[in-house]
Structure formats: structure tokens, C-alpha cells
Amino acid sequence: MPSSRLPWSSPKNAFTLLLEERRRAGAPLLDLTLSNPTKAGIAYPGAAILDALRDERALQYEPDPRGTAEAREAIAAAHGVGPADVLVTASTSEAYALIFKMLCDPGDSVLVPQPSYPLFDHLAALEGVAVEPYALDIDAGWRAVLPARTGAQAVVAVSPNNPTGSFFSPADVDAAGRLGVPLVVDEVFAGYPFGAAPPPARARRDLDVFTLGGLSKSAGLPQLKLGWILATGPGAAASLDRLAAVADAYLSVSAPVMRAAPKLLALAPAIRDAVARRTRANLAALRAAAGARLREPAGGWYAVVEAPARLSDEDWALRLLRDDAVVVHPGYFFNFPREAFLVVSLLPPEAEFAEAARRLTRALDA
Ligand SMILES: Cc1ncc(COP(=O)(O)O)c(C=O)c1O
Numbered sequence: 001m002p003s004s005r006l007p008w009s010s011p012k013n014a015f016t017l018l019l020e021e022r023r024r025a026g027a028p029l030l031d032l033t034l035s036n037p038t039k040a041g042i043a044y045p046g047a048a049i050l051d052a053l054r055d056e057r058a059l060q061y062e063p064d065p066r067g068t069a070e071a072r073e074a075i076a077a078a079h080g081v082g083p084a085d086v087l088v089t090a091s092t093s094e095a096y097a098l099i100f101k102m103l104c105d106p107g108d109s110v111l112v113p114q115p116s117y118p119l120f121d122h123l124a125a126l127e128g129v130a131v132e133p134y135a136l137d138i139d140a141g142w143r144a145v146l147p148a149r150t151g152a153q154a155v156v157a158v159s160p161n162n163p164t165g166s167f168f169s170p171a172d173v174d175a176a177g178r179l180g181v182p183l184v185v186d187e188v189f190a191g192y193p194f195g196a197a198p199p200p201a202r203a204r205r206d207l208d209v210f211t212l213g214g215l216s217k218s219a220g221l222p223q224l225k226l227g228w229i230l231a232t233g234p235g236a237a238a239s240l241d242r243l244a245a246v247a248d249a250y251l252s253v254s255a256p257v258m259r260a261a262p263k264l265l266a267l268a269p270a271i272r273d274a275v276a277r278r279t280r281a282n283l284a285a286l287r288a289a290a291g292a293r294l295r296e297p298a299g300g301w302y303a304v305v306e307a308p309a310r311l312s313d314e315d316w317a318l319r320l321l322r323d324d325a326v327v328v329h330p331g332y333f334f335n336f337p338r339e340a341f342l343v344v345s346l347l348p349p350e351a352e353f354a355e356a357a358r359r360l361t362r363a364l365d366a
Pocket residue numbers: 035091092093094117158162186188213214215216217222226227
């Protein structure tokens with residue numbers, strides 16, 4: 001028997017089945033679920049990225065469970081923390097795994113936002129950890145509705161959140177801080193604000209905060225597999241020792257990417273600019289097409305559109321796929337609490353996105 005940690009044996013839903021059928025048939029689709037930046041026609045500084053990876057020192061194996069000094073220094077400098085506050089990981093997903101292993105016994109729980117990133121359920125389940133959702137209030141600017149007390153081991157936040165594009169505000173940080181457990185803030189999209197952003201949670205040095213990030217979004221380079229944990233607050237040094245002990249069992253970050261990290265982080269702002277030009281142009285097109293149906297994001301790569309609740313989000317997604325060849329994510333993928341929200345990626349090429357936004361709006365208005 002496989003382990004009960006494997007939670008995803010559920011049968012495929014109607015939307016996934018229809019999408020697979022359309023793709024098999026080679027149907028031309030306008031895909032607003034595209035989330036892989038390397039497939040979105042973004043202009044990357046390809047030669048400079050490959051040059052960064054060409055480093056003689058990558059031929060040596062000098063393992064350090066916290067990551068090489070130069071990688072930690074570069075990550076620290078980019079985030080206004082010290083190198084001693086940084087632990088390098090192979091991805092943000094791995095950062096979650098290390099933190100859950102360090103903070104939780106099997107059967108413990110963590111508080112996670114809803115709606116949010118659907119992979120939480122799996123990342124927690126793989127560590128034998130349960131998730132306890134807390135709501136982001138749709139009608140109050142996605143304010144976090146946290147309990148007054150908790151038996152959970154940590155509060156997880158995503159800022160800006162996938163898919164609502166909302167920041168975990170200073171008031172949300174205060175509410176999380178009152179629970180007296182560490183705050184884990186996934187900041188993978190922090191480099192993509194659409195306007196002014198609040199200060200990061202780690203500015204509160206009186207709280208134990210684990211900030212997660214990685215090149216996957218901050219430099220649009222998910223294939224390079226480099227992430228990080230920044231540990232700040234009163235318990236940071238002890239936590240980093242424990243995280244290093246966990247990371248030492250795997251030593252999963254490759255030498256070439258750690259050696260390249262300073263150069264890759266130096267290239268990141270230009271790549272972010274190219275991605276942000278795309279997301280801003282697409283957001284403007286969506287705003288023009290969808291008007292008040294758009295739930296304006298404050299940052300990130302996604303936008304939420306509210307469809308008339310006479311159909312479920314899944315039925316809207318099915319109808320858009322069948323009748324308009326437009327692929328969107330139904331809100332239930334992200335655990336939206338009510339009908340009918342659709343999630344679109346702002347990464348697709350602009351002409352394709354604008355046409356899809358027109359078709360989407362026409363269908364919702366019909
Ligand atoms: C909120 C959020 N966190 C983490 C990740 C994964 O990041 P990584 O590729 O560094 O594991 C994603 C990817 O979509 C994400 O949306």
C-alpha cells in the first residue's frame with residue numbers, strides 16, 4: 001500500500017478531461033492558464049544567463065547545508081538581510097518542505113490562506129501535516145480573517161497572493177503576530193507590484209518570520225532551481241541551525257546554480273522588467289475588456305474575474321473552453337468560497353491575451 005501522505009488519487013474532473021481532449025485533437029486554444037515564463041515569448045538575456053552558469057568552481061563539490069557563502073551574500077544583499085539569515089534551497093516548494101519538517105510533527109497543522117496556491121495541500125500532506133484554512137475576505141480587499149487563537153504550528157501567507165494578487169497587509173501581520181507562532185511568508189511574486197507595496201513582514205524584527213522566495217518568479221527562471229529562506233526575528237539563529245540540519249540530509253542545491261547566483265541575481269531586475277511589461281499590458285487589456293468584473297490585483301502574475309453566479313466556475317470554464325477555445329482556471333482550483341470566479345494568467349503573449357479577454361467578456365456578458 002502506498003503511504004497515506006499521497007493525497008491526490010481523485011479522478012480527473014470534467015474540465016481537465018475536456019482540456020486534454022481538446023489538446024489531443026490539436027485544437028487552437030487561447031491559454032490563459034500559462035504560468036511558465038520560459039514558454040511565454042519573454043525576451044531573456046540568454047547569452048548572459050548561460051555565461052553566468054559557466055564557472056570553473058562548479059567542478060568542485062564543497063557542500064554547505066546553508067548554501068555557498070557567495071550565494072547567501074547575493075541573496076541577502078537583494079533582500080536587505082544579512083548572509084547569516086539566509087538558507088539556500090532548490091526551490092520555494094523545497095523551502096516549504098524544510099520548514100514544515102522543522103516546525104511540525106506528523107499530525108500537526110499549519111494555517112493557510114484561502115483562496116490561494118493549491119500546492120499547499122500537497123506540500124503539507126507530504127510532510128504528514130494538515131492544513132487549516134483561514135479566509136481572505138473577498139469583500140474586504142482580501143483581508144486575512146485569522147482566528148484569535150490557534151493550535152497550528154505556523155501561519156502561512158502569500159504576498160502578493162496567488163491568485164488574488166493581494167498583499168498580506170501590516171494589519172494582517174499584526175493579527176498573525178498575535179497568534180504567537182512563526183509566520184511563513186511566500187514572497188515569490190513580491191517583485192511584481194502594480195502599485196505601492198506594503199513593507200515586508202520581516203520588517204517586524206520582533207516576530208519570527210520565514211520569508212520564502214526564488215529565481216523561479218523573481219528572475220523568471222524556474223528551470224534553474226534556486227530558492228531561499230530568509231529567517232528573521234528572535235528565534236532566527238536557532239531555526240536556521242535546525243533548518244541546516246534538515247538540509248544537510250539532502251544537500252539538494254547544485255553547485256553550478258549556487259556559483260552563478262550572484263550573476264543571475266544581477267540579471268533578475270531586467271528579466272523582471274520584461275515580465276512586468278507583459279503583465280501590465282495584459283492587465284490593462286483585461287481591465288478595458290472586463291471592467292467591473294475584474295478584481296483588481298495589487299501584484300503578481302494573475303488576475304481574478306468575477307463571472308455571473310448563474311453558472312458555477314467550473315461550468316463557465318467548460319463553456320469558455322468548448323465554445324470560445326479560451327482556457328481559464330475555475331476558482332475552485334484555488335478554493336474560492338463562492339461562485340463564480342475565474343483565474344487568468346497575465347503572462348501570455350499580448351495579442352493572444354487581448355483576443356482571449358474579448359472572448360471571455362463577450363461570453364460573460366451574453
Ligand atoms: C505562490 C507560489 N509559491 C511558490 C511557487 C513555486 O515556486 P518554486 O518554483 O520556487 O518552487 C509558486 C509557483 O507557481 C507559487 O505560485
